[in-house]
Amino acid sequence: MNTLSPSTTNLARCIFEVAESRPDHPALVGRGGVLSYEALAQKMTRLAGAVEQLGLQTGDRVALLLYNTQTFVVAYFALLSLGIAVVPVNTRLTASEIDVILEDAQAKLLISSLEFFNTITQLQADCLQGLVLDTELLASEEELDPLLDAFPLGCALYRLNELLARKLESQQPVPYDLPGHTPAALIYTSGTTGKPKGVILSHRNIEADAQANVAVIEAVPDDRLITISPLFHVFGQTNILVSAMMAGATVVLVRKFSPKTVLETIERHKVTFMAAVPTMYLMMLTHLREKTFDLSSLRVCHSGAAPMAVDTFHEVEQYFGAPVQEGYGLSEASSIVCSNPLHGPRKPGSVGLPLPGVQVKVLRDDDTEAAVNEIGELHVQGEIVMQGYHQRPEETAKSLRQFPDGTWLKTKDLGYKDEEGYIYIVDRTDDLINIGGVKVYPREIEEVLFKHPAVQAVAVTGVPSTLHHEAIKAFVVTKADQTCSKESLMEFCRPHLADFKIPKYYEFVEAIPQGATGKILRKDLRRDI
DSSP: OOOOOTTEEOTTHHHHHHHHHSTTSEEEEETTEEEEHHHHHHHHHHHHHHHHHTTOOTTOEEEEEOOSSHHHHHHHHHHHHTTOEEEEOOTTOOHHHHHHHHHHHTOSEEEEEGGGHHHHTTOOOTTOOEEEEEOTTOSSGGGGHHHHHTOOOSSEEEEHHHHHTSOOOSOOOSSOOEETTSEEEEEEEEOTTSSEEEEEEEHHHHHHHHHHHHHHHTOOTTOEEEOOSOTTSHHHIIIIIIHHHHHTOEEEOOSSOOHHHHHHHHHHHTOOEEEEOHHHHHHHHHHHTTSOOOOTTOOEEEEOSSOOOHHHHHHHHHHHOSOEEEEEEEGGGTEEEEEOOSSSOOOTTOOBEEOTTOEEEEEOTTSOBOOTTOOEEEEEESTTSOOEETTOHHHHHHHEEEETTEEEEEEEEEEEEOTTOOEEEEEESSOOEEETTEEEOHHHHHHHHTTSTTEEEEEEEEEEETTTEEEEEEEEEEOTTOOOOHHHHHHHHTTTSOGGGSOSEEEEOSOOOBOTTSOBOHHHHHHTO
């Protein structure tokens, strides 16, 4: 495990350390074959040198729009090695949604692939100075020429394979020694206004969380961790990618989630550790009830992002043949905050105990500490807590609260501790909708629906859904002289919202319940469902 001093660090260094001690040990396994730690370090060094030749330097920000591929891993750590902050982009977003993130982060470069060509050609972010395209899916480079001729984005265009083939000029060896507080990633999540806000995670933030996670899951070099969750999400980055690299283990890449593909991959590559959200487990269980897969290599099934039903907990253990390790985390805490121990009581329904080096307290509304089994709001303290929100000092101050015993992260999650200190999550204090572990803010959807010519008023909320934990429902008031249908509203949303943000259910009502100040009373809407 990486034991760098918190005062000077670099997340990429762990890869170079393993490359020196175990150069032939597989770092990545997947569609691109097997990539050893030595080969990974060499690719990272070449890409880092090329990025510097393009004029980027420590403190800049570069966005990644990629599936779970070797390219993502190489780019992620190459950028970190230079002290450049990575901006991972949700692969399901529309071009207009991506533009908002790119502009907010002031990303100078976007690294993507031809799989996203249609989206990329619609981007309008003025901040971009260049685009790097991975062309691995082409049978020949000649196929790319007509596409590039039609490329409309007004910035420089580079092919990834050409950058990796560039002759390196003399440069300071990477990875650079960096202050621990150097930004490593900007993780964009919905804010209270419905606009995305960038969670600033430093090298030390992610390092501390991954180190604690490695200890809790007991990861060793012979482990094989599979990327079920997307790497653009902090869950996939910290729980799998960074944790595996710090343990000197192997990451088995699944390009994007498919229940059957994941099960076949576990069987083929003898995966030992998996981390997924309950929705994904439910989808895989459907296949396991119909067909047998050899999953005997698995030693841990981690579950996070949303509570797992007790019945599902036991069914997963039965079909996967490995213990379920439930945990809890959030982007603002680098991902993992709590986890059930592998040795000792694992309590279904509980998210377990705080990770080593992490403190969690439950506070009442008056900021006094709640009693055992008393519900309050969870607050988190430790090196895993974010630096703040990018260019949002007011929202940062609301989330990073100052107490006599230091700074604590206000999570907006309600929960309680039992007699043994195990933590249970019972509710959320805000209105975020949980779609299979991805949080969606209603305001963003409402602003789109408000633009429909027939809509007078609208309110969006989450409703229970067996598969996805929640589905999105829109309550719509139409103008007196106009009407519209569910289908027309869905079509209206498509150019503006990612598919998972488009409401599945619609109810046409006479009025939207509001408080005295005009605030929508979403609790009243949910109560009537």
